[in-house]
Amino acid sequence: MKTKILLKESEMPTHWYNVMADMPTPPTPPLGPDGQPVGPEALSAIFPDELIKQEMSTERWIPIPEEVRDILRLWRPSPLYRAHRLEQALKTPAKIYYKNEAVSPAGSHKPNTAVAQAYYNKEAGIKRLTTETGAGQWGCSLALAGQMFGLEVRVFMVGISYDQKPYRRSMMKTWGADVFSSPTDMTNSGRSILEKDPDSPGSLGIAISEAVEEAAGREDTNYALGSVLNHVLLHQTIIGEEAKKQLEIVGDYPDVVFAPCGGGSNFGGIAFPFFADKASGKNVRLVAVEPTSCPTLTKGVYAYDFGDAIGLTPLLKMYTLGHDFVPPGIHAGGLRYHGDSALVSQLHYEGLLDAMAVPQLETFEAGVLFARTEGIVPAPESTHAVAAAIREAKLCAETGEPKTLLFNLSGHGHFDMSSYDRYFAGELEDYDYPEDAIRQSLENLPKLKFDLE
């Protein structure tokens, strides 16, 4: 009874799949504050040309540079698992497969894009990368990737996480990155916050501002983002491409694909390569799973909004809860983003992708069942996909349908054990749908003439 389906290194994909080639309508452009599309030149202060090209490209296949593949080989191709023991526990006729992205050194799917971004920046002559990080998943991934290409990496880590979650911070240092507790006194953004509140605990919005400010102000320095943008989702499609090949080996094809959805790179990474088939008529459901407490795709509006909390970025057309919406403090920190990838949003708006929301307690229950059957302790973000797959498998047990399910196990929970502790202690709760907060925040959406038509 085969458990893992492995690919040889020689079978690792040579190209990324660009979903923009198969979208029924052209992707919406990012807009400046004047409501005009933002051109490539506006982005070149903080991104290298190759990534800006990828951000706009409609080529279906984009080659993965050999230097990137060399590093990805440290953990890729990642294994696809058949979850025999989970199936048995659920007494389901469904076949459950999961792609295990927790095998990367940083413990999640994030290095897939970090390595590519570091490479293109290195090639462009950049010496330093800046970024922000909350709990540290993304900061770790960029630290690792920067180290591999000899780039200096400077991470602005949300102050309260810097103090309370020291171990991912230690990993970043082990990989040679400089990590700063944000707000710092090294940037105007940081200083302006500290002037008002010397004890500011920081926020992702502030950390982004600091990282972007530093990158924009130095010729040798660029900025790197871990999700949301088109090129980030592009780099993650290696996940779904591998999964397709692996399922082919065992003669299977998914009826449903589930992935957690925060900024969208986790979901787009596994789902887009299957979307290519769907676009040519194949019957496959692609389901983005989000927390009920931050229900962007399921309760948000599809509109132009800022990508960051403060309003410094270009406007993206996306499902949003409003850029100043602050979601409840759930433990899946990676799923607390107010918006979503423009590509995921557009395809969802056009009815081509599904979305569902799962409450926090159900996700932890699913995570514990998964750990007790399959061994791996999943990250709180990943438990959202586990929970969704379990719901579907239970439905199959009722109907007798032997569906084939696939989900993305995007990361392990080794640095999230305090969340499991709180779950076992009965200290976690299901937040109500934060209706009032969302309504209020949506009122603050930027009013754009062309968007109101």
Added chain:
Amino acid sequence: MKTKILLKESEMPTHWYNVMADMPTPPTPPLGPDGQPVGPEALSAIFPDELIKQEMSTERWIPIPEEVRDILRLWRPSPLYRAHRLEQALKTPAKIYYKNEAVSPAGSHKPNTAVAQAYYNKEAGIKRLTTETGAGQWGCSLALAGQMFGLEVRVFMVGISYDQKPYRRSMMKTWGADVFSSPTDMTNSGRSILEKDPDSPGSLGIAISEAVEEAAGREDTNYALGSVLNHVLLHQTIIGEEAKKQLEIVGDYPDVVFAPCGGGSNFGGIAFPFFADKASGKNVRLVAVEPTSCPTLTKGVYAYDFGDAIGLTPLLKMYTLGHDFVPPGIHAGGLRYHGDSALVSQLHYEGLLDAMAVPQLETFEAGVLFARTEGIVPAPESTHAVAAAIREAKLCAETGEPKTLLFNLSGHGHFDMSSYDRYFAGELEDYDYPEDAIRQSLENLPKLKFDLE
């Protein structure tokens, strides 16, 4: 340039290799306090018959039950890596390979034996397993294994670790185990300690006593040990067997094999299958790597001594620093054992295995270089093998010899990041060889008539 050498699940070994079949002199028996060999019946209060048989067997190949292989398949066969990037950093002509045992759900090689022990206990009708754990590597592994076979697992965790290292405790709970801060008031051993010192921080010796007492006192309960014993080393030989097959695929064979050595299961696991070749005349060096602060094989004496700190276990003939030797508080907690496996000790005594000791700072320096080249952050125990391989590779760079080196990367350091923090902060030190403490502790060795001949 191939990075990982993978085996198919169908190529996973079907038998464990028993080094006792190839030892030039018969293994020394464990002795009771009366100096007489301990028979199987004395062990049956806490171990199932199959494991006692394996403890004594001289059969060369012992079949791995299909039920055990089914669970091992969740992460095995583990990948063998060619450390291209480490080689480049060292500018060495040596080829460096490492076996990555960090891929198990518990993050180390320990589940290889935990799964087997849980299986044999389950087959023997046992309902509960007890064990002790320090930092939690072994407790996690047994919790995982017990969960897989529906056995209750009760872990006595050293009190100070229970408080200071909560995250492996959380993992044990996630896998369904009951974890107690030792000393507890549930056993005579625990109560006797608490009477004297209500604030006792606990010790591994006390935790062993509690776990053994509970197992001995209940018909449905057995005890499980994570290293030292012959059957434990037997179950780990799957590591070396796989590594041999993987090296064959690339047409290589090691000149030197390195592994960390605490109780010996990590080292025996990778080295013994190569010892089989050495016994038939092949030229291969097998090197056990220990900390200079707990230099059992390099500075201890070969004599009968107790396996535990208190003196409750049978006497084992082994290299020992004296059972009441307390090593300095180095961060490689798994390498602080006063003694060593009887099998490893005997083969070392007979000049068939090599041993070396490495100071703490050199191991962390090696761990950081490894993380920055190969990506994976190694456990402090594993960094000992990394450091030894780096020393040899540097020697090769001087002499120009293109040696083939193999080491066991026994685990990741995700739960040891505070140790890396202290290293970066310059707070770690190299302990001097604790000569006086060892001399004094060796004076307390049990005086056995037959041992003095």
